[in-house]
Amino acid sequence: MSSPRYTTGWVYNLQTVPKSTNAGHVIALASSFSAIALLSIIIRIATRFKILKGIGTDDVAATLSMVLGLVYSALAIYQTRWGLGLHIEDFPAANPVSFSKIQYIGGPIYCLAVLGFKVSLVASYVRVAGFNRTYKIVLMVVMAMVIANQIIYTILLSFACRPIAKQWDPTIPGVCIDQLATYFGLGGSSLAFDFIIIIGLGALFALGFFMTIVQGLRVRTISRLRVYTDSEPIIEWSIIEINTGVLIACVPSFVPMMRSASVRVQSIQRSYHSRNASASKRQSKLITPGTSTNRYSKDFDSPKRSSKVLSPPPPALGTLGEDHDEQDLWAKRRGWNEDTYGWSDAKAVPMTALEARVRSMDGDGSDRGRDMREGIMVSHSVSISRDSSVPP
DSSP states (O other): OOOOOEEETTBBBOSOOOOHHHHHHHHHHHHHHHHHHHHHHHHHHIIIIIIIOOOOOOOHHHHHHHHHHHHHHHHHHHHHHGGTTTTTTSSOTOOOHHHHHHHHHHHHHHHHHHHHHHHHHHHHHHHHHHHHHHHHHHHHHHHHHHHHHHHHHHHHHTTTSSGGGGGGOSSSSOEEEHHHHHHHHHHHHHHHHHHHHHHHGGGGGTTTHHHOOOOOHHHHHHHOOOOOOHHHHHHHHHHHHHHHHHHHHHHHHHHHHHHHHHHHHHHHHHHHHHHHHHHHHHHHHHTTTEEEEEOOOOOOOOOOOOOOOOOOOOOOGGEEEOOOOOOOOGEEEESSSEEEEEEEEEEEEEEEOOOEEEEEOTSOOOEEEEEEEEEEEEEEEEEEEEEESSSS
16 A cells, blocks of 8 residues: 655655654645745736836835745745654654754744735835824834844844754754744744734734734744644744735735726726717618618607508509518608608617608698608618609
């Protein structure tokens, strides 16, 4: 039977198949959160250059935080090859030194990555709300305190032992500070500054509350640390904290991009409707003499048809090019040409009303002119032959 993934064949010096391992969980977590942070930075920088035409301190800090987060995640994945994720009873005896070297490198990188996204958060609000001088001073003081706190702990983690090599090889003679207390101090101070940033930045960075929860959970895992090699929960929460911090720092920069996309969509919709309206208007004007027509109500925009019944034309005025059973649909038309006939079609397209001058005969034989305004409807062409024997 083959061994589970990330055990024998993956972990160096592992000879027996362990009961369980969390290496796969570490790798999946590091890969997914790193991808999210990288995508967030790409969108942020693209938005800055395309819409805002430049980048600021907050963008640089967020980018550096993302890069350091990628390095930290890569170290965590590589550390699984030296036993990260294994229980202490399954940990290979030959791996602690190499395992500890990687962990030593990851400590300062973690501190600087956290520093990057916190500086980005504060710098973003300085850029947005820095017009108030007093408020800007408060924010700059908070930023200075955050920088000082992270730098101090970066130094402490880098030089916790004398000689430095004792940090990854406890057999070397020397002295070390209490590293567990150092982790507690770092986690507690970061938690305090998270609260300060949340209070100072308000609703704009309300998502930062999630960072406070993550930091609290990370401190809780530190309290449960049994041995130096049992650091998998701390590393996982550190990965989540760094990459989620980068994402939260990038959220405000997504607003211009979404606004620009919304304007573009609305412009496309307006252009589409405008083209359709223009095409419909051009089609409605295509009416010529000899074209069959349908008569609607007086007003062009009215959807109701005229109740006026069309009567067939006098036979003496002309002959129709259509079948005679359609003659009852014809009516005489004047105005744009002499003796033009049209017929009613239920599928006709409404046209602009035309002025027609219709002449009729009174009962006493005198001519009387009257104006008629009728709605004209386009149908299909019909051949009309005029009777030349009838004078116009």
